[in-house]
Amino acid sequence: MTTFFIIAILALGFLITFQIAKASEYVSVLRGLEKARRQSNRINAFLLLLFLIGGLIGVYFCNESLKGRVLGEAASVQGEEIDLMLKITFYITGIVFFITQIALFWFAYKYQESDKRKPFYYPHNNKLEVIWTVIPALALTVLVGFGLYYWFKITGDAPKEAMQIEITGKQFGWEFRYPGRDKIFGKKYFRNVDPANNNPMGQIWDDAANRDDIWMEQEMHCVVNKPVKLIIGSKDVIHDVGLSHFRLKMDAVPGTPTTMWFTPKYTTKEMKVKENNPDFVYEISCDQMCGKGHTGMRGIIVVETQAEFDRWMAVKKPQYLVAHPDKDPSVKPAATDTTKATAAAVIIEAKGNFAKRKD
Amino acid sequence: MSNDATYHGPSEVVTTHDVHHDEHHVHHHKETFITKYVFSQDHKMIAKQFIVTGIVWAIIGGLFSVLFRLQLGFPNVDFPILETFFGRWAKGGHIQPEFYYALITMHGTVLVFFVLTAGLSGTFANLLIPLQIGARDMASPFLNMLSYWFFFTASIVMVSSLFVQTGPASGGWTSYAPLSALAEASEGSKVGMDLWLVSMALFVVSSLLGGLNYISTILNMRTKGMSMTRLPLTIWALFFTAILGVLSFPVLLSGFILLLFDRHAGTSFYLSDIVVNGHVLDNEGGSAILYQHLFWFLGHPEVYIIILPSMGIVSEVLSVNSRKPIFGYMAMIGSLFAIAILAFLVWAHHMFVTGLNPFLGSFFVLLTLLIAVPSAIKVFNWLTTIWRGNLRLAPSTLFSIGFVSLFISGGLTGIFLGNSTIDIHLHDTMFIVAHFHIVMGVASFFGMFAGVYHWFPKMFGRDINHTLGYIHFWVTMIGAYLIFWPMHYEGLAGMPRRYLDLTPWVSFNKFQTLNEMITIVSIIVFAVQLMFVFNFFYSMFKGRKVTSTNPWGANTLEWTTPINPGHGNWPGEIPEVHRWAYDYGKDGREFVMQTEPIGTNESKDH
Numbered sequence: 030m031t032t033f034f035i036i037a038i039l040a041l042g043f044l045i046t047f048q049i050a051k052a053s054e055y056v057s058v059l060r061g062l063e064k065a066r067r068q069s070n071r072i073n074a075f076l077l078l079l080f081l082i083g084g085l086i087g088v089y090f091c092n093e094s095l096k097g098r099v100l101g102e103a104a105s106v107q108g109e110e111i112d113l114m115l116k117i118t119f120y121i122t123g124i125v126f127f128i129t130q131i132a133l134f135w136f137a138y139k140y141q142e143s144d145k146r147k148p149f150y151y152p153h154n155n156k157l158e159v160i161w162t163v164i165p166a167l168a169l170t171v172l173v174g175f176g177l178y179y180w181f182k183i184t185g186d187a188p189k190e191a192m193q194i195e196i197t198g199k200q201f202g203w204e205f206r207y208p209g210r211d212k213i214f215g216k217k218y219f220r221n222v223d224p225a226n227n228n229p230m231g232q233i234w235d236d237a238a239n240r241d242d243i244w245m246e247q248e249m250h251c252v253v254n255k256p257v258k259l260i261i262g263s264k265d266v267i268h269d270v271g272l273s274h275f276r277l278k279m280d281a282v283p284g285t286p287t288t289m290w291f292t293p294k295y296t297t298k299e300m301k302v303k304e305n306n307p308d309f310v311y312e313i314s315c316d317q318m319c320g321k322g323h324t325g326m327r328g329i330i331v332v333e334t335q336a337e338f339d340r341w342m343a344v345k346k347p348q349y350l351v352a353h354p355d356k357d358p359s360v361k362p363a364a365t366d367t368t369k370a371t372a373a374a375v376i377i378e379a380k381g382n383f384a385k386r387k388d
Numbered sequence: 389m390s391n392d393a394t395y396h397g398p399s400e401v402v403t404t405h406d407v408h409h410d411e412h413h414v415h416h417h418k419e420t421f422i423t424k425y426v427f428s429q430d431h432k433m434i435a436k437q438f439i440v441t442g443i444v445w446a447i448i449g450g451l452f453s454v455l456f457r458l459q460l461g462f463p464n465v466d467f468p469i470l471e472t473f474f475g476r477w478a479k480g481g482h483i484q485p486e487f488y489y490a491l492i493t494m495h496g497t498v499l500v501f502f503v504l505t506a507g508l509s510g511t512f513a514n515l516l517i518p519l520q521i522g523a524r525d526m527a528s529p530f531l532n533m534l535s536y537w538f539f540f541t542a543s544i545v546m547v548s549s550l551f552v553q554t555g556p557a558s559g560g561w562t563s564y565a566p567l568s569a570l571a572e573a574s575e576g577s578k579v580g581m582d583l584w585l586v587s588m589a590l591f592v593v594s595s596l597l598g599g600l601n602y603i604s605t606i607l608n609m610r611t612k613g614m615s616m617t618r619l620p621l622t623i624w625a626l627f628f629t630a631i632l633g634v635l636s637f638p639v640l641l642s643g644f645i646l647l648l649f650d651r652h653a654g655t656s657f658y659l660s661d662i663v664v665n666g667h668v669l670d671n672e673g674g675s676a677i678l679y680q681h682l683f684w685f686l687g688h689p690e691v692y693i694i695i696l697p698s699m700g701i702v703s704e705v706l707s708v709n710s711r712k713p714i715f716g717y718m719a720m721i722g723s724l725f726a727i728a729i730l731a732f733l734v735w736a737h738h739m740f741v742t743g744l745n746p747f748l749g750s751f752f753v754l755l756t757l758l759i760a761v762p763s764a765i766k767v768f769n770w771l772t773t774i775w776r777g778n779l780r781l782a783p784s785t786l787f788s789i790g791f792v793s794l795f796i797s798g799g800l801t802g803i804f805l806g807n808s809t810i811d812i813h814l815h816d817t818m819f820i821v822a823h824f825h826i827v828m829g830v831a832s833f834f835g836m837f838a839g840v841y842h843w844f845p846k847m848f849g850r851d852i853n854h855t856l857g858y859i860h861f862w863v864t865m866i867g868a869y870l871i872f873w874p875m876h877y878e879g880l881a882g883m884p885r886r887y888l889d890l891t892p893w894v895s896f897n898k899f900q901t902l903n904e905m906i907t908i909v910s911i912i913v914f915a916v917q918l919m920f921v922f923n924f925f926y927s928m929f930k931g932r933k934v935t936s937t938n939p940w941g942a943n944t945l946e947w948t949t950p951i952n953p954g955h956g957n958w959p960g961e962i963p964e965v966h967r968w969a970y971d972y973g974k975d976g977r978e979f980v981m982q983t984e985p986i987g988t989n990e991s992k993d994h
Contacts, residue, residue: 047919095877096877098899130796133796143778148711175809180753184746265566265573265662269741287743320489
């Protein structure tokens with residue numbers, strides 16, 4: 030019902046506006062078109078000036094009220110560089126913005142039609158034109174220079190000690206693979222993908238490097254102050270690994286792996302304090318439209334200390350063993366049924382094994 | 389001067405024109421409703437057909453944006469009226485995800501192609517090219533007519549796609565493969581996508597027929613004395629627009645054809661290593677990124693196809709209404725040319741985060757930021773044009789000033805996005821939505837409005853209501869900034885575009901009140917556009933009749949025609965041109981029309 034009211038009100042408002050407009054036209058005909066035109070000229074010139082002043086106040090107000098809601102300090106070393114670049118661009122474009130907008134509206138107000146003024150016949154001035162070709166060119170050279178310096182730094186090779194994690198998008202979620210103890214990802218082939226038989230990544234089990242690879246969904250862990258290299262892929266359509274707090278993103282393209290690396294600066298716990306938000310988590314947002322579930326394609330990154338990470342990793346079981354329970358040394362060959370109790374026992378034992386291997 | 393009569397007489401060019409005119413004169417008497425209003429070959433009527441179709445599309449496309457803004461502004465509110473109209477697409481008064489994505493896809497496609505390409509250059513190229521260069525009609529009136537009817541057919545196909553059971557295409561206006569290639573990946577990638585591709589193919593044909601016609605008309609059919617450097621800037625802008633379209637649309641078409649093959653013929657141009665819904669596909673070896681290269685090879689020039697005509701219109705309107713020549717005419721042409729060239733060399737800046745080679749990316753950064761130079765030249769030249777002028781603030785002038793303001797705002801945010809380092813963070817966020825809506829969406833609309841208000845008397849022989857025009861301008865101007873300015877901040881916070889509900893996201897749920905405000909303002913702005921449409925059609929039939937052939941005191945040739953020119957434009961000979969289009973305020977005279985010969989005592993400039 031309210032909708033109809035709104036529509037009715039809009040229609041009425043429209044009708045009134047139209048009648049006023051029509052009446053004003055008749056009035057202007059009666060008063061003399063030229064006189065009416067000059068009056069509306071003055072009104073609009075004044076409004077342009079008002080728009081300039083109101084607009085400048087609005088820009089300031091908008092900035093004051095929204096800047097607090099823009100993400101706080103970048104949470105990665107690379108993000109800091111991007112923020113610095115943003116700041117440089119912000120100031121340079123800001124200066125141009127204010128000069129040109131003020132000039133535009135001020136001229137429009139100042140040089141409104143008047144009988145006293147003769148328009149100045151001024152078709153060109155080569156010197157002026159050279160000046161305003163060269164100045165933007167120089168400013169842009171600075172921006173390109175800084176931009177490319179950081180661009181190559183950020184997109185350059187990851188440090189050798191970087192932790193490698195494979196992240197794969199699918200409709201609609203994220204999957205992760207850790208290379209395990211050997212730090213080598215086993216080979217995979219998309220035709221082997223078979224989630225029903227515990228092979229969601231299409232790992233080739235014959236490859237020995239696959240024996241210790243660990244697979245998980247939706248949540249990824251990494252270590253603070255330690256570079257992380259993401260090897261990004263997709264199973265179906267193009268997705269995008271968007272890490273707004275780290276200021277990074279990279280597409281996940283089916284058939285063409287991409288990479289991105291960064292160094293997280295704060296643990297999730299530290300960020301909860303910094304952001305003053307107990308619910309804070311690092312989110313992975315899919316930034317490339319991927320279908321109807323695009324909005325819900327949310328992953329989580331937990332940044333923690335090395336000790337916390339090791340403890341978390343210790344209980345993870347390689348996907349090879351999940352797919353081949355018979356090869357699992359921790360599962361007794363006789364035990365064919367995997368009830369919850371035995372599964373728990375497996376995890377505890379695996380944890381023990383992992384801890385031993387670390388030593 | 390008196391020698392103009394002697395120039396006219398024996399000239400062969402004029403004679404052919406006369407014959408041409410006579411043909412049409414005969415033709416006039418046999419004109420039926422069908423030949424005059426439907427299958428018309430008169431460029432002026434075709435222009436009107438383009439703008440009316442464009443208006444219908446703009447209403448549809450605008451309405452779609454209002455609908456998805458409702459979802460974004462009020463994700464937890466039910467609107468039962470939506471279910472009344474859209475049934476299962478808005479179950480429980482709540483826009484369903486498939487519907488949401490169909491709406492944004494159609495909003496983009498419709499506004500980019502059908503409104504701001506066909507509706508803008510279709511209208512003004514058709515209307516202005518023959519009138520301003522002094523020609524009786526286009527080089528091929530028949531192809532020109534076909535161009536409109538291909539557009540019309542494309543429109544019919546696109547509309548029909550809205551009514552298929554699985555819904556229209558919903559992969560975004562870019563329709564990236566593999567999402568658009570795999571029927572299993574999305575409802576919108578079923579038959580809706582095929583109809584989208586067919587419609588776009590027809591649209592490309594329309595655009596090519598139109599573009600070739602515009603180019604050949606401008607190059608070959610200028611009247612005597614109308615050298616290229618005497619052309620009004622509108623014509624230059626439309627000329628470059630047409631060239632951009634002719635060179636880039638075929639690439640898009642080829643991309644679409646490969647997509648059709650991937651969809652139906654089992655090829656793997658864009659597909660490789662795909663497991664969709666647990667179903668392993670056979671395709672191997674294709675590249676999903678190839679589609680993006682082919683798409684953006686048109687897609688980027690396309691944004692200049694949209695903005696250049698507006699630049700031309702704004703240059704003309706600002707000069708006429710400042711009563712002052714356009715500043716730096718040659719620099720304006722040069723910058724248009726530079727923009728047209730660079731438009732072809734920057735497409736991969738849409739692809740910085742696709743895994744593009746960073747070294748290759750660096751060239752695209754350089755070339756992209758280079759575009760800011762000719763853009764800056766244009767802005768400074770417009771500013772200098774109004775400086776020390778005598779501004780008549782007609783609605784067309786206000787929209788032109790608004791255009792410059794928006795072009796500055798949106799152009800500067802382009803410098804953020806064109807720099808790949810910053811693009812890593814801002815890519816595919818609301819920042820880019822704010823950027824391109826301001827610089828190419830709203831700004832181009834402003835140029836279009838400026839053109840409509842300025843040439844309405846020429847199109848219909850009647851004046852459009854100015855009071856409504858002023859209301860239209862102020863609400864749209866303030867509304868555009870209210871909608872898109874704060875949106876930049878959402879983008880700086882990393883809020884992704886094409887999300888339909890931000891509440892579950894810890895990082896992005898801080899903008900709910902802002903989103904509500906944006907939605908409410910966009911509804912108001914949309915309502916005011918409807919008011920403009922009403923004004924347009926009302927004034928077309930009931931507006932005050934124009935009494936002067938040259939109501940604005942402009943120099944260009946269209947104002948030498950009768951108030952309601954017939955097919956052939958000039959009842960007598962086509963006038964001869966003796967000077968450039970911008971002698972305003974020269975030697976103390978308010979304006980000197982292009983047809984007036986150079987006086988003996990005239991000062992040197994032009």
